[in-house]
Structures are given as structure tokens and as C-alpha cells.
Amino acid sequence: MGDHHPCRNPWQTLGSNLPPKQPIEAWARAAGMDWQIRETPVRFLSEQAGALGAIQTFDEQKVLYRSDTQLPLSVVSARYQVVQPREVLEFYRDLVAVSGYELETAGVLKAGRRFWALARTGQETVLKGRDLVRGYLLLASSCDGSLATTATPTTVRVVCQNTLGIALNGATGAVKVPHSTRFDAQAVKQQLGVAVSQWDSFMYRMKTLAERKVKRHEAMNYFLKVLCHADGPGDGRMKLSNERALKKVQALYDGRGRGAEVGASQDTAWGLLCAITEFVDHERRARSPEYRLDSAWFGPGAQLKQRALDQALAMVA
Template identity: 55%
Template structure:
């Protein structure tokens, strides 16, 4: 298919990747399941193999199972018998009580890689500003996989409104995330209890970001910061700067969305957002599916975390 984001639904503005079915607000979970392409279940079956290429000799592998979609019967993965599946409806129902009594609002949900990964993102209602009109909103992301590539992960994520840059909410005291391995049964209530501490750290997280917006950086500091974060060697005639370094530098120096805001122009906050915008919007990816996967769960997420940690060294 042209886009690997197999299906998704959203409310409000069109997501940055431009895909999905738009919903009106306050839709019930069953509508979300249908429109997000999540109204199916993960089934399992024995692993069978032909033990003799010259003749039909079908045998089973008792220590593994095949996971497949109930609607299309498409195989998803081969996993061990100990693998605990999290169903698509469990991902969305995780938010049900949070939406009804907690002030949360589902904003987007969908299926990645044909159903191998599932996710949903909800606004928490928390919002803050970093010097002027640079608005940051807090979200809760729940994602899981059925191919072993991702623990079931619930994490608080911040979104910068002007550019939709995403950044995992973390402080020195808390990662803002709860991860449940697939060897353990998913218990929504335990996850929500464990997330309570992370949610309480929103104020501390925002204090850090506001400090970044107040920390002016010299051209030399900006150059050193980007070289550390991007593992870029010092410039020389024999060793010109990479295209990635040039791109991120350009985003910082005025090409980036919101780079002209007072909080971002010439500050540590601007440096951090140059990296997050590069990861979320410009980093090379085979398709939007891989870009989203990397930005939230893979190498892109790791690069953004490194950028945050390095930025905080400028203010602490």
C-alpha cells in the first residue's frame, strides 16, 4: 500500500502525516474502533511446518504460536506460547474511564504495520506556555505490539502546538512511562496507578522547558550542542558538515516552525526543537509509518531523549 499507516482516526486538525478518518468529538469507543481500523481481534493458531521437502510431512511446533487478524486472516507474527496478547479493543478501552470522568479526550488512534503495532493518543487537558504564545499540551500515549518489537507502553508525551513536535515527558525523577513486557498480562488499572507519579511530574517537566526558553545560547554553544547530539565531528576542510547537521542547524537558525518565537530564537529550547522537528518531520524514512514508529518508539525517540538530556545540561 502507498502508506504503511494501515488505518487511523482522529478528531480536530488533520495530523501531520495527513492520513486518517476524521471524527466529530465525544464519539463512543465502538465508533473509534471501527474508524481507526481496530474492530478486529488477534487470534492464535499452532505453528505447522513441512518436515520433508520431498513428501508431505506436516508437523507442529509446540513451543510457538502464530498470531493473525480475525478479519483478514493475515498473519502478524510467530511468538512463544508465553506471549501475552493485548487486543485492539483493550488499547482503546484503556481510556474509557479516563475520558468519561478524568477529563481526557481521545485525539488519534490507529494501526501500524498491518496490525503489528496499535496505539492511541489522548489529550490530558494539561497545557502550559513557554514565554509568550509557545503552547505545550500534555498527552497520554498507549501503544503495544504483537510481534515482540515493543512492550505495551503507556507514556506521557508533550506536543508543541505550533509544529506538532512530540517529546516524551521526562524529568530526572521520572521517565513518564510504564512498560509491560508481553510475558506479563496487561492490567489497565495497575498501569494507571503506576502512571500517577508521572502525571504529577508535569509541572516539573514544564519548569525545565521554561528554563530552556530563558537560556540564551551563543553560536559556539549551539554548534557544540548539535555536534554532541548528532555525533557530528568538528568541521574541517577535509571533513565537511553532514547534510543532517546542516538541516538541523537550519531549523534552529530560522527555518523551523516556531523558530522565530521569543522562547525559541537563540535559546536552548530552540535547539531542542530543531532536533525534535527534524525527527518528527524531516528525518529520512521509507514511509510515514516508519517515521511515526521511529519518532515515538525507535531511534528517533532515542535521539529526542538525548537532545533533551543535553539541553538540560545547559540549565542545570
């Protein structure tokens, strides 16, 4: 067994565990989401001959602010369709009641500019007898225009709490609703039904990764392609930050990663993919754990994981 650190669960650290079978109000309180986004037109003071002039209104934009603290969140277009934090929790109400989902964690990022909830779908698969992977659904939204309301079918590898969005044939299973249109929860759930039903197909592909043995030079080429967009050790485009990342993922793959000793990941394409997802979720340099989680789910970290998945699947194509 490698000398790995005990793996932290980043979203439980940054969010709140939600007690099962509670009303939405209790969930909202527990998650710090029991406030509303309010809006007001943008107003400004015009100056007249060196003195303060009249208060003018700029109708094409509005200010969004928190109802509890009155703190400003963003300035957006007047056409911007707001999604409330409570709507993210409400989205899961019938999924929990009817479809057996279990809402586990929820929270806010960036002082309320983003909010999210994560629910277990009840789906799970074990790779090679020991490596347990569970199905989740991540729903998140923003109120600063930086993120469409996005529902993402996600896998969580239990041994290391790594997350990976479900994607087949290079296409993500995420459903996105831009803030230029109204968020229709039922329509999103209908679209998601297709994505969630892809679990078996996706996990079958993960099993093929766990069966695909990898030679030393293949592992190096894989990490170069994923991290550096390079095709071999002689490619001169590597930056210092990429070199650090390369050393880190190689160490995770070679036995220091949580679960690296599990048969499914030892010297396999699944192990290569898990080294990248653990690096992105737990090890990648970031200003704070909040920034790392935001990147891993919605930003450059999520894109890196998608590239890692594509490259791993190419090895078994």
C-alpha cells in the same frame, strides 16, 4: 518569519481523528482497529521419503493473525500475552469519562503489527506568552514482540506539532508492560498517575530552557553532541548522513523551522531542542512517513529526542 513549510501532523495523517463522546465500537471502526488478534499453534509438514508427510504441531510457538483479513502478523512464543487493539482504546474509557482526557487520534502501523492511541490530558503551558505546549498520553502496543505495551506521557508543541516524551532527571515517564506478563490497565494507570503529575515540574524545566540564551558556538556544539556524539567541530567521527542532519537542524534553528520566530525559541536552549524534535518528527530521512513516525515515537528517533532533551537540560543544570 522564516521560509518554513506548513507543518504536517504526522499522526493525524497516519491515524484517524476520533469523534468525541462515542462508544468504543465507533472509535475502533474509525481507527481501523475493529479486528482481533487470533492465534493458532505453529504447524508444519514433515516429509517422508520424498512425499509429503503428516502435519505436525510445534507447541512452543504460535502464529498471530488478523481476524478480518486472516493475514499473518507474527510468530511468537506460546507464552506471549496478546494485547488486542480494542484494549488500547478501552484503556482510555474511564480516563475520558472521569479524568477529562480527550481521545483524539488512533491508528495502526505496519499492517496491524503496532497500534496506538493518543489522548489530550487537558494540561497545557504557554512559554513566553505565545508558545503553547499541550500534554498528551500515548498508548501503544505490538503483536510481533517489537514493542512492549507502552504508555508515554508526551508533550506536543502546538505551533509545529512536535512530540517529546516527558522525562525528568534522565528517566522517562513511560510505563512499559512486556508481553511476557498480562497487561493490567488499572495498575498501569496507577503508575502513570505519578508520571502525569510531573507535568508542572517538566514544564518548569522547559521554561528555564526558554530563558537560557545560547551563543553561536554553543548551538554548534549542542548539535554535534546530539547528532554525532562529537565534542567539537574537529571531531573526525562525522558521517555524511550526520552532516546532512547537522545542516538541516541548523537551518531549522536559524529560522526555517515552524515556530522558530517565537520568542521562546529564538537563540535559546528551547529553540535548540525544538529544532531536533521538528527534524525527527517531520524532516528526518525515512522510507515512508509511517517509518518516520514509528521511529520518532518508538525507535531511533525517540532515542535522539531523549538525547537532545538531556543535552539541553545540561545547559541549565
